[in-house]
Amino acid sequence: MNDYMGPMHSASGFYKTPVSKGLLGVSLLSSFLLNFPLHNHRHLFLYSQAAIVERHQFWRLLTSKLAYLDIKDLFVCSLLIYYFRVFERRYGSHKFASYMLATFVVGTGLEMAAAFFLRWLGFKYELLPSGPMCMVYPLFIPYHLDIPRVAFGHILGVPVTGKSFQYFLGLQLASGSAESILVAVCGLFCGILWRIDFLKVQTTLKIPKFVASLSCSTLGRILESKAPSGDNTPMGATLELQRQEQMEHLEQQMIWQAVQQQQQGQNINMAQNLVNGPGLFGNQIDLGGLRNRLNIGGDNPPGQAVEEPITEENVQHLVDMGFGADRVREALQASNNNVSAATHILLQDS
Template structure:
């Protein structure tokens, strides 16, 4: 295990990401039907704040999240869902589905209240954009703080990292109208609330295990993806997706090298360079927190692994991994849950 230097993150397709696959599939199918053969029923999927609050058409809260009525929103959001599936691999499908449920509830409530408040102030609020944007925008928060950045170069003098493309997609999605900005801001705020576990949201809005088990037994065969073939298989449907997959692998490799070199007492500044490299929309990761996760400059002597946390062991056991493999992965990753999860997924 200690000599493992291959990709620690299986990035091909939707392997180990049935929730992301289902969300993307439903969005694509419903959007296609409503924009072509069933276009006469588009009015049932409009996200109208007035119809929901004034005419009590509460069913629109759900139908408006099923499909994108704007083709641009469909394309951009689909690409973002594909990128953000990495969080389902990190959290596990049940926790990721709970995140989707919580952001749907909280994000929709924030959107409705924001639209009502602005309308009360005298601003003219038209239809809010349809589609599951309230579940996509919150993922920019963990993406900003938890995914390391790698400098790629400069465009017109502006430094660009491997994360810049996703941020540009988010800005493009929010730039359509004032209503799109409302949805974007509410989604980002929702992500902050979830990340900080405001009012114990992560516990209050979670999917019970028996519901997850029943859902898996019913939809598992449809949503599960086969183990991806070797590295020679194209990783995405477009050159952009393939480029991003390669960047994800590179970023994961850099994290792994930081762990390995720290364990061997080499180059303790790897994490510092990884975090503080120049880049557009670069995340300001707390160095102290990263040092703790990688045990850089910690109390343990170089080469001495941090004791395995039983809490981390239990977290990975809940994701369905075997106890022996969990402990080996945690030992190899110096008790880093994210790195251990990636190792376990690669072995699956």
């Protein structure tokens, strides 16, 4: 998968992501209504474990997930939903919607069980945060495991990767209160359970095909987004193939950085530390024998530029980040088919 989630102003928008678009739209609309014109009805959307268990108001399990009653939670979760829409393109809308259903059921169950257990231990807590956080936090699991990181630099001596901003958003969302931490932990644990297919949750909590087909022919037409102009490159077919392709792109990028450092007379171990060293929430990547395979320090004289032809793999890599195919080819041509340099060109031109 991609090592970048794409910029916020990505030209692709919500193309091929109707479920993410619908989730974000419902959350924004309901939250706006409840925080302004319909604020007198906010009490119906409170996530109260006591009201659910003691007064049997089970409908709160649904209404409490429809809207964010905290503006900060609304803003942060909206950003995360937008960033994580890339998973809908990888899984497909049907599987992604089934993922949302499974995390909603399992995550809500974990939240209720944890809240009940803490009350039994004598811990006092206020209302749990409202909003579909149980469907947002589990996405950090595939985000951490499937998306390799690229080190960008340092801020105050702390290594920063291309994945750091999303992690900061998650930490900001969980740092509001003890109740927010509880919901965050339950969401992450829910993502792990789905990942390992605990008790066959992936096949048990799955939206039937006829329901998916009916939704596609009705709601899907309403939520459908137009294809970005100038982008005719098809998206990848499977998560496994894209992960393999993107890992190869990442390895080539790291090797290119190592070559540049070697030509400048720097120690090649610095490149190894860049890849395998400590990074903020980063994944370690072992280059193995790639240096020998890619002929680092081989026959090409130092400082001599070698023109690289544009590869369709690199074009697909940047197109999946949300850029148009024509702009991608121009950037790769200008950067000698280097993905990292082309990304900077595209971001500056956006």
